Amino acid sequence: MTGLNGQRMDANVVVLGTDNVGKSALIVRFLTRRFIGEYGDIESLYTHSVVVDRREQTLNIWDAPYSQDLSSESLMCEKRVQWADGFVLVYSICDRSSFNAVSRLIQIIKITKDFLGFEKMPIVIVGNKRDLHHRRTVLSEEGRLLALSADCQFYEVSAAENYHSVLVVFHGLVDRIRESRVSVKKLAGIKGIVKSMSAVFARRRTDSL
Ligand code: GDP
Ligand code: MG
Numbered sequence: 592m593t594g595l596n597g598q599r600m601d602a603n604v605v606v607l608g609t610d611n612v613g614k615s616a617l618i619v620r621f622l623t624r625r626f627i628g629e630y631g632d633i634e635s636l637y638t639h640s641v642v643v644d645r646r647e648q649t650l651n652i653w654d655a656p657y658s659q660d661l662s663s664e665s666l667m668c669e670k671r672v673q674w675a676d677g678f679v680l681v682y683s684i685c686d687r688s689s690f691n692a693v694s695r696l697i698q699i700i701k702i703t704k705d706f707l708g709f710e711k712m713p714i715v716i717v718g719n720k721r722d723l724h725h726r727r728t729v730l731s732e733e734g735r736l737l738a739l740s741a742d743c744q745f746y747e748v749s750a751a752e753n754y755h756s757v758l759v760v761f762h763g764l765v766d767r768i769r770e771s772r773v774s775v776k777k778l779a780g781i782k783g784i785v786k787s788m789s790a791v792f793a794r795r796r797t798d799s800l
Contacts, residue, residue: 601649602768604761605671607696608681609657609689613719616750617681618654620757626750632656643765650765657692665699672703676768677713679760682734684718684747685726690733697741711774713767714743717760722749 606614615630622639637652655671658664671678680696682689693716704712718734731747738745744763748756 600646601651602676602765603651603653603674604677604679604764605653605655605675606679606681607655607657607671609686609692612681612683612686612689613750614681615654617679617717617719617748617757617760618652620750620754621761622652624754626752641761641765643762643769648765650761661695661699664696665703668699668703669707672700672707672709672712675712676771677715677764679715679717679764680743681717681719682729683720683723684729684731684734685720685723687728690718690729690737694737697737697743701741711771713764713771714741715760715764715767716741716743716745718745718747719750721747721756722752 606618608614610632615632615635616626618635618637619630620626622637633654634656635654637654639650639652641648641650653671653674655667658667678696678700680693682693697714697716700712700714716734716738718729718731734745734747737743744767746756746760746763748760750757
């Protein structure tokens with residue numbers, strides 16, 4: 592979809608993370624404001640309208656399956672990066688291995704993005720199940736540091752207890768996606784100028800020969 596000023600108004604978001612971290616719970620919370628407890632594990636694609644800065648924006652949210660096998664995860668990643676405008680990477684604060692998986696996923700996404708020649712891929716890291724702090728095995732600082740080192744946003748939330756924090760995650764990502772579109776446009780503009788300048792110089796050089 593294209594807006595009045597030519598800017599695309601839709602965004603594709605992939606939600607990824609190991610099993611049981613609460614990916615489906617987060618998405619359902621965002622879409623319906625409810626927490627229903629059990630979600631099954633069906634891969635789903637949701638479409639949702641959000642209003643950001645008084646403009647309606649369509650979000651397509653892919654509740655993606657996770658593969659333990661790193662090479663098939665890398666293979667699937669190419670398809671996902673091609674489709675996505677942004678990623679939500681989820682771990683549980685009570686599950687260290689899910690945190691390690693997020694750190695691997697960031698690397699795979701970055702390698703794939705560079706391989707495909709994409710400029711930017713906004714990523715939000717989410718530490719879920721904050722309500723289970725008595726079972727915490729991943730410190731908030733670890734999440735924050737990972738986000739800092741990978742230039743991602745970071746939030747700790749509880750899909751079970753809080754709608755607002757989940758809302759902030761998706762709105763934060765939508766903002767980043769919009770910013771990245773503006774900067775890509777700017778970059779394309781600069782590249783265009785450089786191209787035409789070098790064309791002028793090339794012509795001058797041949798003129799003077
Ligand atoms: P997925 O496999 O990543 O999609 O995880 P689910 O959304 O199916 O959630 C896995 C389990 O964790 C379910 O039993 C949820 O009820 C539970 N769960 C999800 N989010 C939270 C949360 O924020 N706090 C608590 N205590 N449980 C949660
Ligand atoms: Mg699920």
